[in-house]
Amino acid sequence: EPEVTQTPSHQVTQMGQEVILRCVPISNHLYFYWYRQILGQKVEFLVSFYNNEISEKSEIFDDQFSVERPDGSNFTLKIRSTKLEDSAMYFCASSPEYEQFFGPGTRLTVL
Protein backbone atom coordinates (compact mmCIF):
# COMPACT_ATOMS: atom_id res chain seq x y z
CA GLU A 1 0.00 0.00 0.00
CA PRO A 2 1.46 3.42 -0.91
CA GLU A 3 2.49 5.61 1.98
CA VAL A 4 3.96 9.00 2.70
CA THR A 5 7.63 8.88 3.61
CA GLN A 6 9.73 11.47 5.40
CA THR A 7 13.45 11.94 5.86
CA PRO A 8 15.32 12.23 8.08
CA SER A 9 13.48 10.62 10.97
CA HIS A 10 15.47 12.74 13.42
CA GLN A 11 17.40 15.96 12.79
CA VAL A 12 19.53 17.72 15.36
CA THR A 13 20.71 21.22 14.54
CA GLN A 14 22.20 24.29 16.14
CA MET A 15 20.11 27.41 16.62
CA GLY A 16 20.41 29.68 13.60
CA GLN A 17 21.15 26.88 11.16
CA GLU A 18 19.02 26.05 8.14
CA VAL A 19 17.25 22.72 7.93
CA ILE A 20 15.39 21.04 5.10
CA LEU A 21 12.84 18.39 5.90
CA ARG A 22 11.90 16.09 3.07
CA CYS A 23 8.71 14.30 2.22
CA VAL A 24 7.64 12.01 -0.59
CA PRO A 25 3.84 12.18 -0.85
CA ILE A 26 1.69 9.44 -2.33
CA SER A 27 2.15 9.68 -6.06
CA ASN A 28 -1.36 10.47 -7.35
CA HIS A 29 -2.25 12.89 -4.57
CA LEU A 30 -2.88 16.54 -5.35
CA TYR A 31 -2.84 18.30 -1.99
CA PHE A 32 0.14 18.50 0.31
CA TYR A 33 0.46 19.72 3.86
CA TRP A 34 2.95 20.30 6.64
CA TYR A 35 1.94 20.12 10.28
CA ARG A 36 3.98 20.22 13.46
CA GLN A 37 3.52 18.91 16.96
CA ILE A 38 5.48 20.35 19.83
CA LEU A 39 6.04 17.73 22.52
CA GLY A 40 2.92 17.26 24.60
CA GLN A 41 0.84 19.63 22.49
CA LYS A 42 -1.66 19.23 19.71
CA VAL A 43 -0.89 18.94 16.04
CA GLU A 44 -0.83 22.35 14.37
CA PHE A 45 -1.32 23.21 10.72
CA LEU A 46 1.57 25.00 9.03
CA VAL A 47 0.91 25.18 5.31
CA SER A 48 -1.02 23.63 2.45
CA PHE A 49 0.18 23.35 -1.12
CA TYR A 50 -1.78 22.71 -4.28
CA ASN A 51 -1.06 23.16 -7.96
CA ASN A 52 2.53 24.16 -7.24
CA GLU A 53 1.73 26.98 -4.91
CA ILE A 54 0.86 27.65 -1.32
CA SER A 55 -2.90 27.60 -0.88
CA GLU A 56 -2.94 28.51 2.79
CA LYS A 57 -0.51 29.12 5.63
CA SER A 58 -0.87 29.61 9.35
CA GLU A 59 0.53 32.35 11.55
CA ILE A 60 3.32 29.98 12.52
CA PHE A 61 4.50 29.82 8.91
CA ASP A 62 6.44 33.07 8.87
CA ASP A 63 9.24 34.25 6.59
CA GLN A 64 11.63 31.72 8.11
CA PHE A 65 9.64 28.90 6.55
CA SER A 66 9.32 27.94 2.91
CA VAL A 67 8.03 24.95 0.98
CA GLU A 68 8.96 23.60 -2.38
CA ARG A 69 8.04 20.80 -4.70
CA PRO A 70 11.27 20.71 -6.66
CA ASP A 71 10.33 17.72 -8.82
CA GLY A 72 7.37 15.43 -9.33
CA SER A 73 7.89 13.49 -6.14
CA ASN A 74 9.51 15.47 -3.33
CA PHE A 75 7.90 18.07 -1.09
CA THR A 76 10.25 19.97 1.22
CA LEU A 77 9.94 22.26 4.20
CA LYS A 78 12.84 24.61 4.81
CA ILE A 79 13.46 26.54 7.99
CA ARG A 80 16.05 29.22 7.25
CA SER A 81 17.31 30.10 10.71
CA THR A 82 16.10 27.68 13.33
CA LYS A 83 15.04 28.79 16.81
CA LEU A 84 14.82 26.72 19.96
CA GLU A 85 11.04 26.86 19.77
CA ASP A 86 11.10 25.16 16.35
CA SER A 87 11.90 21.89 18.13
CA ALA A 88 8.96 19.63 17.32
CA MET A 89 7.76 16.70 15.26
CA TYR A 90 7.06 17.80 11.71
CA PHE A 91 4.51 15.81 9.76
CA CYS A 92 3.94 15.86 6.05
CA ALA A 93 0.56 14.80 4.70
CA SER A 94 -0.89 14.29 1.26
CA SER A 95 -4.44 13.94 0.08
CA PRO A 96 -6.27 12.95 -3.08
CA GLU A 97 -9.26 15.03 -1.97
CA TYR A 98 -10.60 14.70 1.59
CA GLU A 99 -8.65 12.18 3.65
CA GLN A 100 -5.13 13.16 4.57
CA PHE A 101 -2.43 10.55 4.83
CA PHE A 102 0.42 11.34 7.16
CA GLY A 103 4.07 10.43 7.07
CA PRO A 104 5.86 9.12 10.16
CA GLY A 105 7.30 12.53 10.95
CA THR A 106 10.70 14.13 11.40
CA ARG A 107 11.73 14.94 14.94
CA LEU A 108 13.60 18.26 14.83
CA THR A 109 15.74 19.14 17.83
CA VAL A 110 17.23 22.62 17.92
CA LEU A 111 20.06 23.08 20.41
Next chain:
Amino acid sequence: SQQGEEDPQALSIQEGENATMNCSYKTSINNLQWYRQNSGRGLVHLILIRSNEREKHSGRLRVTLDTSKKSSSLLITASRAADTASYFCAAVSYNQGGKLIFGQGTELSVKP
Protein backbone atom coordinates in the same frame (compact mmCIF):
# COMPACT_ATOMS: atom_id res chain seq x y z
CA SER B 1 -11.20 29.77 16.59
CA GLN B 2 -10.53 26.40 18.11
CA GLN B 3 -11.87 23.28 16.53
CA GLY B 4 -11.84 19.67 17.56
CA GLU B 5 -11.70 19.72 21.35
CA GLU B 6 -11.83 16.21 22.76
CA ASP B 7 -12.93 14.84 26.05
CA PRO B 8 -11.99 13.06 28.15
CA GLN B 9 -8.32 13.98 28.00
CA ALA B 10 -7.41 10.55 29.31
CA LEU B 11 -9.36 7.31 29.48
CA SER B 12 -8.30 4.05 31.06
CA ILE B 13 -10.32 0.88 30.50
CA GLN B 14 -9.98 -2.90 30.62
CA GLU B 15 -9.58 -5.00 27.52
CA GLY B 16 -12.98 -5.98 26.14
CA GLU B 17 -14.71 -2.81 27.33
CA ASN B 18 -15.96 -0.11 25.01
CA ALA B 19 -14.22 3.26 24.81
CA THR B 20 -16.10 6.44 23.96
CA MET B 21 -14.36 9.68 23.11
CA ASN B 22 -16.10 12.95 22.38
CA CYS B 23 -15.16 15.92 20.28
CA SER B 24 -16.66 19.37 19.96
CA TYR B 25 -16.02 22.05 17.41
CA LYS B 26 -17.04 25.66 16.97
CA THR B 27 -17.60 26.59 13.35
CA SER B 28 -19.43 24.89 10.51
CA ILE B 29 -17.59 21.98 8.96
CA ASN B 30 -17.62 19.93 5.77
CA ASN B 31 -16.28 16.81 7.39
CA LEU B 32 -14.74 15.58 10.59
CA GLN B 33 -11.96 13.05 10.75
CA TRP B 34 -10.56 10.88 13.53
CA TYR B 35 -6.91 9.97 13.76
CA ARG B 36 -4.88 7.75 15.99
CA GLN B 37 -1.31 8.33 17.14
CA ASN B 38 0.85 5.83 18.90
CA SER B 39 3.39 7.38 21.24
CA GLY B 40 5.94 9.40 19.28
CA ARG B 41 4.71 8.10 15.95
CA GLY B 42 2.77 9.42 12.96
CA LEU B 43 -0.95 9.94 12.64
CA VAL B 44 -3.09 7.19 11.20
CA HIS B 45 -6.39 8.09 9.57
CA LEU B 46 -9.25 6.10 11.08
CA ILE B 47 -12.49 7.40 9.68
CA LEU B 48 -14.09 10.41 7.99
CA ILE B 49 -17.68 11.49 8.48
CA ARG B 50 -19.23 14.11 6.23
CA SER B 51 -21.42 16.89 7.52
CA ASN B 52 -24.53 15.31 5.98
CA GLU B 53 -23.90 11.97 7.69
CA ARG B 54 -25.01 11.11 11.21
CA GLU B 55 -23.26 7.83 11.83
CA LYS B 56 -20.56 5.76 10.25
CA HIS B 57 -19.03 2.39 11.03
CA SER B 58 -15.67 0.87 10.23
CA GLY B 59 -14.87 -2.46 11.86
CA ARG B 60 -14.93 -1.89 15.64
CA LEU B 61 -15.21 1.87 15.18
CA ARG B 62 -18.42 3.81 15.25
CA VAL B 63 -18.49 7.55 14.72
CA THR B 64 -21.46 9.84 15.20
CA LEU B 65 -21.85 13.44 14.19
CA ASP B 66 -24.37 15.92 15.53
CA THR B 67 -24.03 19.14 13.58
CA SER B 68 -26.72 20.87 15.66
CA LYS B 69 -24.59 20.36 18.77
CA LYS B 70 -21.32 20.65 16.86
CA SER B 71 -20.09 17.42 18.37
CA SER B 72 -18.86 14.00 17.37
CA SER B 73 -18.10 10.82 19.21
CA LEU B 74 -15.83 7.88 18.49
CA LEU B 75 -16.73 4.52 19.96
CA ILE B 76 -14.27 1.66 19.95
CA THR B 77 -16.01 -1.58 20.80
CA ALA B 78 -14.39 -4.62 22.41
CA SER B 79 -11.17 -2.74 23.00
CA ARG B 80 -7.79 -4.43 22.85
CA ALA B 81 -4.47 -3.56 24.46
CA ALA B 82 -3.25 -2.65 20.96
CA ASP B 83 -5.83 0.15 20.85
CA THR B 84 -3.75 2.03 23.42
CA ALA B 85 -2.90 5.33 21.72
CA SER B 86 -3.93 8.97 21.50
CA TYR B 87 -7.02 9.72 19.47
CA PHE B 88 -7.62 13.04 17.78
CA CYS B 89 -10.55 14.51 15.99
CA ALA B 90 -9.88 17.02 13.26
CA ALA B 91 -12.46 19.31 11.75
CA VAL B 92 -12.35 20.40 8.14
CA SER B 93 -13.99 23.48 6.66
CA TYR B 94 -13.44 24.00 2.97
CA ASN B 95 -13.78 27.75 3.48
CA GLN B 96 -10.68 27.39 5.67
CA GLY B 97 -8.77 25.70 2.89
CA GLY B 98 -9.30 22.06 3.80
CA LYS B 99 -6.67 22.02 6.51
CA LEU B 100 -7.16 19.77 9.52
CA ILE B 101 -7.67 21.56 12.82
CA PHE B 102 -6.84 19.14 15.61
CA GLY B 103 -7.89 19.05 19.21
CA GLN B 104 -5.69 18.08 22.15
CA GLY B 105 -6.66 14.43 21.86
CA THR B 106 -7.78 11.69 24.20
CA GLU B 107 -5.12 9.39 25.57
CA LEU B 108 -6.62 5.93 25.71
CA SER B 109 -5.05 3.21 27.80
CA VAL B 110 -6.44 -0.31 27.47
CA LYS B 111 -5.22 -2.64 30.17
CA PRO B 112 -4.96 -6.36 29.43
